Amino acid sequence: MYIKRHLETTIEKLSGCCKVLLVTGPRQVGKTTLLRRLAEGNRTYVTMDDINVRSLAMTEPGLFLQRYKPPLLIDEIQMAPKLLPYIKMYVDEHGNNGDFWLTGSHAFDLMENVTESLAGRIAIVHLLGFSHAEVAGLGAGAFVPEEKFLLQRDVRALTQVNDELQFYRFLCAAASYTGSMINYAALAKEAEITAPTAKQWLKVLAAAGLVYLLEPFMHPNLKYGVKAPKVYFTDTGLAAYLLRWSNAEILEAGAMSSSFLETWAVMEIYKSFSNCGQIPPLGYYRDFNSREVELVLNVDGSIHTSFGDPQKLQPGERNEEV
Structure with missing residues (x-):
């Protein structure tokens, strides 16, 4: 059963105005599933869990970007931090919004590397587990108290x-x-x-x-x-x-x-x-x-x-x- 994530609309808007999108969050909350569904087969997918892919990204990041052309979805980017400066050079030269979608665990080292390498070029969103509103099929929107919706590795x-x-x-x-x-x-x-x-x-x-x-x-x-x-x-x-x-x-x-x-x-x-x-x-x-x-x-x-x-x-x- 597919449950629509409220973050989908936000991701689509940010991807349309930023060159790089990073979705962070704990493991097993559905980051990869969400982005692969939104990509609908129109984006190359690679994961750094694959040791061969990770080795290429770490030892020959320039060659990696020649082999895997954007639009590109890179899973577990925190495992290949050397790739980030090359992504920066690529988007600075080509300048296409939404070229790169990344997923990664919300870790200190990852955020520090992203901030240093892709400042001004990246949108970062954080995905958590399903909310009650998502499971119940309710509409998205930031909560503000109203009479009809009171606060109760x-x-x-x-x-x-x-x-x-x-x-x-x-x-x-x-x-x-x-x-x-x-x-x-x-x-x-x-x-x-x-x-x-x-x-x-x-x-x-x-x-x-x-x-x-x-x-x-x-x-x-x-x-x-x-x-x-x-x-x-x-x-x-x-x-x-x-x-x-x-x-x-x-x-x-x-x-x-x-x-x-x-x-x-x-x-x-x-x-x-x-x-x-x-x-x-x-x-x-x-x-x-x-x-x-x-x-x-x-x-x-x-x-x-x-x-x-x-x-x-x-x-x-x-x-x-x-």
């Missing part, structure tokens, strides 16, 4: 993990924080690592697209707000697996049901913006008295909160709900 390489069991303990401990404000010292103690290591590993999970760090909403007139981010696993199924929740019924009756519901809701809203090619304008507010606005959307100068009806959060004024 790469990682190991990046972290240079030597002890996989220790890293697995960290993953399980991190999953227990989904929907919660992160406490690096407590997380480190649970995982039996240092606090700086816990902070670095969590950033790596965010770079790999496995977690989303929701930063606090800041304003000069909003005082007494905490500065630690909240953490959300982008895939609630993965979080449930790590925490050994065996089925949905047990999880719903368990102590973390509200945290998982919040995680799901926040990620649905995140995906609604990401699928439109927008940076999600999300944050949260919590003061030192533990009063919290779970989600704040800053859209076109209007501040919407997670209490349902769109309402202005007035910086500098004391608000008992906040």
Whole structure:
């Protein structure tokens, strides 16, 4: 059964105005499937998982581009970073929009190489797992609260993990924080690592697209707000697996049901913006008295909160709900 991805329209628009398109995201979310379907056989496809193709791209990148002519879809581009400068030279000379479609894991090294080699020539979009709206066949669009729609392998390489069991303990401990404000010292103690290591590993999970760090909403007139981010696993199924929740019924009756519901809701809203090619304008507010606005959307100068009806959060004024 084919499920239309909301990112399709964004990809087609960006490909029409940019010379290179990169789709990043965690493994197995459908990056290659999506682009190959959109290409409809009108684009040469090569994957760097093929050792012969990868060897040519790394040792003879100029020859690679002579053999594989655009329009071209290159899968797993992070495995052949030496190809990026040659793609830059090619698009600078020929200047055709949509010549190159790339896929890659959202890794530090990949993004650094792309930024250095293809600045001003590339559009980057991020694909996550299916949203509820996609599965339900609903229309695409960035979420804004309205009355009718209220709010209710790469990682190991990046972290240079030597002890996989220790890293697995960290993953399980991190999953227990989904929907919660992160406490690096407590997380480190649970995982039996240092606090700086816990902070670095969590950033790596965010770079790999496995977690989303929701930063606090800041304003000069909003005082007494905490500065630690909240953490959300982008895939609630993965979080449930790590925490050994065996089925949905047990999880719903368990102590973390509200945290998982919040995680799901926040990620649905995140995906609604990401699928439109927008940076999600999300944050949260919590003061030192533990009063919290779970989600704040800053859209076109209007501040919407997670209490349902769109309402202005007035910086500098004391608000008992906040």
